[in-house]
Amino acid sequence: MSISLDAAASQCIVRAGLLADGCGSAPRSDAAVLIDEGRITAVDTTAAITAKASPDTQTIDLGDACLAPGLIDGHTHLSLAGDGRLYSEMFSETDEMMVLTGALNLHRHLQAGITTIREHGARNRVGFTLKDGLNRGYIPGPRMQVSGRPITCTGGHFHMCNEVADGEDEIRRSVRRLVHEGADYIKIMASGGGTEGTIPGRASYSEAELHAAVHEAHHLHRVTAAHCRASESMVNAVKAGIDLMEHAEFLEPDGELKFDPELAQMMAECGIWISPTLQAWCRWPQVTQLRRQREQGLAQVDDLATLQSLEKRAEKRLDVMRRMLDYCMKERIVPGTDSGVNDLAFGHLDYDLELLVEVGFTPGEALESATRISAEAIGLADDLGTIEVGKVADLVAFDGDPTRDIGAVSRVVAVFQAGVRVR
Ligand SMILES: [Zn+2]
Known part of the structure; x- marks a missing residue:
């Protein structure tokens, strides 16, 4: 491209x-x-x-x-406001309001020095419309690669976006439909996530189903990105030949994080790109705000207790990340904000770079992950x-x-x- x-x-x-x-x-x-x-x-x-x-x-x-x-953010959801509301509340908006939300979010990211993004999944034609508006010069914003709608199983994570596919045949059809509508790459939900009724620690597609998506996407000159929170889904993604793995949390069905050295070795050997979306898991916007309150002497006892428990939770995720770095994967890791979901407001790739430094990147390496390495990962080097x-x-x-x-x-x-x- x-x-x-x-x-x-x-x-x-x-x-x-x-x-x-x-x-x-x-x-x-x-x-x-x-x-x-x-x-x-x-x-x-x-x-x-x-x-x-x-x-x-x-x-x-x-x-x-x-x-x-210019910085590159490989993981955004432009149609969502990142204002702390639940998915069910954000998805109760009309498509028209989602496009307007996206226009504001594009502006915020651009002002924060982010000049290229991947739009990782929106409802109906919202993602495509935003890209069209941007290309026509109607709205300012970072350059944009669009996935359109994420492919997901019945009742799966982001099923509200309306690209549900079960089984290899339906998945192939979804890939063809999305490419026909203008998808630059294919996003597929390989495990549950934050969507109500899904289980983040369980795979939602088999290796064969993911492979059908990869095969069809590559056939049409598109790369794939898979949402993988569960360890089980990470194994499936590696074996199916997914190009880029999102989250990579090593999550077990019971909701605990459990680093798996054998899986890490497989990831290193196959050369998959990994976007750990650290600020999302670590709830970094909230941690940052509470730390600021503490510094200004404005934190109450409850705030300090919340901060302490968030920091403890974040540390577990960061520890998994540090162990992954033992497998020489720095050159394959790219930051991604997951902006739009939960309270992840646009304009903050800085949080992810801060967290990469926290787990052992030098500041220079963190900057390169958001620039040179990200450009390679999305095929625009x-x-x-x-x-x-x-x-x-x-x-x-x-x-x-x-x-x-x-x-x-x-x-x-x-x-x-x-x-x-x-x-
Ligand atoms: Zn996401």
Whole structure:
């Protein structure tokens, strides 16, 4: 897949005090990027770039800020508000209201430096409509890959989106229908989840059913992503050849997390991409808010008790993640926010990067997971993910060096899409 740019800006220079190109080397100082028709044509010192550009080229000087590739969030639900309501309440909205919710969410993510997303499943045509609106320029937002509706079993997680399929034949038909409607990739629910009546610790499809989805999707040049909370579903996904595994919680039927070294070994060997959606399990928005309250001396006794139990719960999940890293999977792990569900508001990929650092990534590695590695995982590495000649000029500037202090990712000062400043 490659990105075509229309209405891209003419030549310009973006200069910054630091530049982290996403390729793994230390940030360079006093660097500039020359952009022509939306793509990067040179990266060098400010003096060298100025000498290279034509004299009337506009320069955007970002002062001391650190310039990095635009961030990528591989897991969003644009149609959901992330305002703490239950699924049943959020899905009682009309499709029209879901499209409007999506327009607001696109704006929030873009302002947070997220320039590319995957829309991981909405009801009916809501996801497709949002992508169409974005491509027509009706609404601003990150570039978008859309799955349309997630494929799920009868009564399964997200069955309210209306793409229910049981058995291999129905699953193949669903893949064909979604691709026909415009799906860029296929999302399938391989275990239960937060949807009422489903069991997150149980697989919802067999290996054969998942394989039918993979086979049909690959046949039509689409990759697959599977929602896998249960260990059982993780095994099925690996064996079926799923391209990207969401959540990967090692969840047992009784609701406990139980790390399985043999399964981790299988995941490492098959080279599956893994999106651990840490802020979702760890309830990080709530933890962050309570910690802030505590620092300001505003936390009551009840708040402190809640914080303590949330931190203890989060630690169990983070421990599973740390054990996974023993299997050398850093280069296959990508952050994903799961924004929209529960109280996961849009605009916070920073939480997931913070949590990756918490489990053992360096800040630089966390940044690369959200840029270079994510671009590879979603098949857009030719165009996105690093600041290199030939790439699309999707850029974000932070107040501070995110390769030393991951907190800098929360301090966005400028965002560019194909060379056009959008914040
Ligand atoms: Zn999700």
